Amino acid sequence: MxxxxxxxxxxxxxxxISIGSxxxxxxxxxxxxxxxxxxxxxxxxxVAMFNVNSKGALxxxxxxxxxxxxxxxxxxxxLDHRIRVIARPNNDTLYTVGxxxxxxxxxxxxxxxxxSTYVSLMVTGYDHYVNIPKSTSMGKDIFAKPSTILFYSxxxxxxxxxxxxxxxxxxxxxxxxxxxxxxxxxxxAEPTRLxxxxxxxxxxxxxxxxxxxxxxxxxxxxxxxxxxxxxNRNLDLAKDMARFPPFGSDFEIFEDRFIExxxxxxxxxxxxxxxxxxxxxxxxLEPLGIVPGKTYDPDAAPEIDGAELRAVAxxxxxxxxxxxGDGAWMSKNATRFFLPKGEMTLDRMVTQSVAGPxxxxxxxxxxxxxxxxxxxxxxxxxxxxxxxxxxxxxxxKAFWSMTLYENETGFFVPNDRFKxxxxxxxxxxxxxxxxxxxxIAAEKPDGVPEENWLPITREDLDxxxxxxxxxxxxxxxxxxxxxxxxxxx
Numbered sequence: 001m002x003x004x005x006x007x008x009x010x011x012x013x014x015x016x017i018s019i020g021s022x023x024x025x026x027x028x029x030x031x032x033x034x035x036x037x038x039x040x041x042x043x044x045x046x047v048a049m050f051n052v053n054s055k056g057a058l059x060x061x062x063x064x065x066x067x068x069x070x071x072x073x074x075x076x077x078x079l080d081h082r083i084r085v086i087a088r089p090n091n092d093t094l095y096t097v098g099x100x101x102x103x104x105x106x107x108x109x110x111x112x113x114x115x116s117t118y119v120s121l122m123v124t125g126y127d128h129y130v131n132i133p134k135s136t137s138m139g140k141d142i143f144a145k146p147s148t149i150l151f152y153s154x155x156x157x158x159x160x161x162x163x164x165x166x167x168x169x170x171x172x173x174x175x176x177x178x179x180x181x182x183x184x185x186x187x188x189a190e191p192t193r194l195x196x197x198x199x200x201x202x203x204x205x206x207x208x209x210x211x212x213x214x215x216x217x218x219x220x221x222x223x224x225x226x227x228x229x230x231x232n233r234n235l236d237l238a239k240d241m242a243r244f245p246p247f248g249s250d251f252e253i254f255e256d257r258f259i260e261x262x263x264x265x266x267x268x269x270x271x272x273x274x275x276x277x278x279x280x281x282x283x284x285l286e287p288l289g290i291v292p293g294k295t296y297d298p299d300a301a302p303e304i305d306g307a308e309l310r311a312v313a314x315x316x317x318x319x320x321x322x323x324x325g326d327g328a329w330m331s332k333n334a335t336r337f338f339l340p341k342g343e344m345t346l347d348r349m350v351t352q353s354v355a356g357p358x359x360x361x362x363x364x365x366x367x368x369x370x371x372x373x374x375x376x377x378x379x380x381x382x383x384x385x386x387x388x389x390x391x392x393x394x395x396x397k398a399f400w401s402m403t404l405y406e407n408e409t410g411f412f413v414p415n416d417r418f419k420x421x422x423x424x425x426x427x428x429x430x431x432x433x434x435x436x437x438x439x440i441a442a443e444k445p446d447g448v449p450e451e452n453w454l455p456i457t458r459e460d461l462d463x464x465x466x467x468x469x470x471x472x473x474x475x476x477x478x479x480x481x482x483x484x485x486x487x488x489x
Contacts (some may be wrong), residue, residue: 001193001199002460006021007037008084008184010127012430013468020177020191020237027176027302027303028287028302028303028304029287029302029304030256031287035284035287035343036308036309036312037312037316038280039282039309039445040275040309040312040316041139041252041287041316041346041350042280042346043258043262043281043284044250044287044313044316044349044350044353044354044376045127045128045257045349045353046126046127046128046262046269046281047250047253047254047261047262047317047352047353048128048246048250048267048353048354048357049124049125049126049128049353049357049358050126050211050253050264051247051248051249051250051253052086052179052357052358053099053124053126053177053178053179054083054247055085055086055164055241055247056067056085056097056099056179057099057177058237058240058241058244058247059072059078059085059247059324060104060237060355061175062083062085062233063075063082063083063094064079064083064085064097065224066083066097066098066099067237067308068099068179068207068237068240069099069100069101069177070099070100070101070107070206070207071098071099071206072097072098072204072205072206073095073096073097073335074092074094074095074096074097074198074201074202074204075095075096075097075290076094076201076202077094078091078092078186078188078425079091079095079412079419080095080411080412080420081411081413081414081418081420082412083200083411083412084409084411085435086356086357086358086410087354087355087356087357087409087410088355088356088398088403088405088410088466089250089356089412090183090403090424090468091224091401091403091413091421091426092185092399092401092403092410092421092423092424092426092468093118093183093184093185093186093425093470094183094184094186094197094198094201095174095182095184095382096181096183096184096202096204097179097180097181097182097184098177098179098180098181098182098204098206099177099178099179099180099256100151100177100178100180100206101154101176101177102155102156102173102176102178103152103155103156103176103177103208103268104152104157105154105156105158105159105209106151106155106159106164106208106209107150107151107169107206107207107208108148108149108150108151108154108164108179108206108207108209108212109148109149109150109204109205109206109213109317110146110147110150110203110204110205110206110207111143111146111147111148111149111182111201112135112144112146112200112203112204113144113146114184114197114200115183116136116143116144116184116186116187116192116193116197117136117140117185117198117398117399117405118136118183118184118185118398118399118470118471119134119135119136119143119182119183119184119185120132120134120135120136120137120181120182120183120360121133121134121135121149121180121182122179122180122181122182122360122364123151123171123173123176123177123178123179123180123181123208123267124178124179124181124357124358125173125175125177125178126175126177126265126268126269126313126351126359127174127175127269127341127343127366128352128353128357129159129174129340129344130338130339130358130359130360131171131340132171132360132361132363132364132387133149133169133171133417134147134169135364136398136408137363137364137397139474142465143400144204144356145171146372147167147168148166148167148168148212149167149168149169149170149171149180150164150167150170150171150209151171151173151178151180151274152170152171152172152173153172153173153174153175153176153270154270155176155268155270156176157208164209164213165210166212167212171183173271174269175268175269175270176268176269177355179358180206180474181358181359182201182204182304184197184201185398185399185424185470186200186425187424187425188199188424188425189424190328197449206265210293220299222245228387229410236303243263245257245261250313250317251313251314251317251481252308252339253311254306254309254313255306255309255310256306256307257292257308258303258304258306259288259289259296259297259302259304260303261287262288263290263294263296266281266282266290266291266292266295266488267292267294268349269292271292272341273348275341275342276345277346277349280346286288287300289302289305289313294298297383307447312449315338316350317354318353320350320351320354320355321354321407324369324464325357325369325371325375327371330369332350333348334362334366334368335362335366335474335477336348336362337352337359337362337367338352338359338360338361339361340361343392346437355410356410362472362474363471363472364387364439364470365468365470365471365472366468366469366472366477367466367467367468367469368463368466368468368469368482369464369465369466369467369482370386370402370464370467370482370483370484370485370487371382371482371484372486372487373484373485373486374486374487375409376462377462377464378407378416378465378485379454379460379461379462379463380413380442380457380458380459380460380461380462380463381458381460381489383439383440383441383442383445383487383488383489384436384439384440384441384483384485384486384487384489385438385439385440385485385488385489386402386437386439386465386484386486386487387435387436387438387442387483387484387486388435388436388483389433389435390434390437392431392480393434393435393470393482394467394472394480395469395472395473395476395480396469396470396472396473397470397472397473398470398471399420399423399424399425399470400423400424400467400468400469401422401423401425401426401467401468402421402422402423402438402447402465402466402467402468403421403466403467403468404420404421404440404454404456404465405463405464405465405466406461406462406463406465407461407462407463407464408462413454413455413456413457413461413463414445414457415455415456415457416455417455417480419453419454419455420454421454422436422438422451423460423468424455427450427451427467428449428451428452429449429451429452436452437452438452438453438454439452439453439454440452440454440463440465440485440489441453441455441456441488441489442455442456442457442458465485467482
C-alpha cells in the first residue's frame, strides 16, 4: 500500500511538471505593431502561394485541381465565374497545370509539340518567385517539337543536377512543391488549331525519374488524373492531403494557423542568407520559433494574437490593391512584377501576392489596369465605355485581352453569357479603322458588337479591369498609355 501511494505521488508530480512544461512552452509571444506588420508583409507571398498550390493539388471543389501531387490537369475551355480559387484569373489562354512534388525523387514533365502563337511554361513554389524555363518569346519554334524538363530541389534525395539521357532541360527549384503551368493561346477562331492544341495539352504528363528511366514501381502517376481509368483518385488525394496543413483563405491562415503553415513552408523552401528578402523573412519569424528544419509541435508552439495578425493582413491587402489606382506607382512598377528570385522588392512582392498570384514577368505579359476617367472606382450601378483608336491599340507581339473583375474578391463578374473579357480568344470585333469600343453595361447598347460587351448586374459593386499584353513590345510600351474607362450613363 505504501509503495502504491509513493507511485501515485510520483505520477502526480510528473503530471504536474508535464502540464507546467506545456503551459510554459505555450507562452504567449507579445509582438510590437512594427513586428506584426513586418511579419505579415514578409510572409504574405508564402501564405498566398501555400494556398494557391494546395488548392491546385488538393482542393476537391476546384475544377482545375490535379487531385494530388505529381499529376496533371488540363483545362481545355476558358475559365469562368465558377473558378473561385485564385484572384483575377485568366480568361484568355488555356491552362495545363502540373502539381509537382520533388521530396522523394526528381520529376520529369513531358511536353508535346504545340501549334500556337503563344505558349509558356511557368514554375512557381511557395516563395512566389516566377520562373519561365520555356516560352515562345524565346523563339517561335521552341514548342515546335516534343521536349522534357526535369524538376528537383536541394532537398531531393539522391540527385544533384546530373545530366539524364532523354531530358532536355534540368530545373532546380527553390521549393519542394511546385506548380508547373503551361499557358496556351488556343486560337479559338481557328477550329483546326484549337483542337490540335487541346489534344497537345491533354498529352502533357509528369512522372518520377525512376519511371522515366523505366525503373519505377508501376503506379499510374504518368497519366493525367481525369483520363486515367482505374486510378483510385480519392485514395491518392487522401494520402497527399494528410501530409499538409489545412489550406483556406489567406486571412484565415494568418488568424488560425500561421505558425503551423509557415513552419511547413520554410521546411520545404530554399533560402539564401545573402538574399535580403530571404534573410528578412527568417529574422521576422525567429521570435515565433519558426526556423527551417524544425518539426511543428502544437503543444510547444507559442500563442500569438491571430485576430491582430489577420487585421493587419487585411489592411496590407487593401493598401496593396489601392496601388493599382496610383498612376505614378504603376508607371514605375508595371514592368517589374513576377520576376525570379533576386529581382523583386518586398513592396512589389506583397502587391502581386495580394492582387493575383502567379502572373508572368514583363518578358511574357504585362497587366496594366484600366483606370476611370474621373479617377473614381468603377461601380456596377453605372455603365462605362473604353475606346481605343487603331493608333492606340496595345503594343503586343502575340495578343492582348481586357478582363472585368469584382474589385474586392478579384473574381469574374457572374453572367449568363459567360463573358468576362474582350480579346482574340474570348471574342472581339474591331471597327473598320482597326480600333475598338468596349462597353461594360447591364444591357447591351445598340450598335455595340456582342463580342465587345461585358455584361454586369445592376448592383452596388465595385469593379476593376485588367489588361493582359502577351509578349509586349517593351520599347513601344514605354511610350504607350492604357485606355481609360468613361462613365456613359
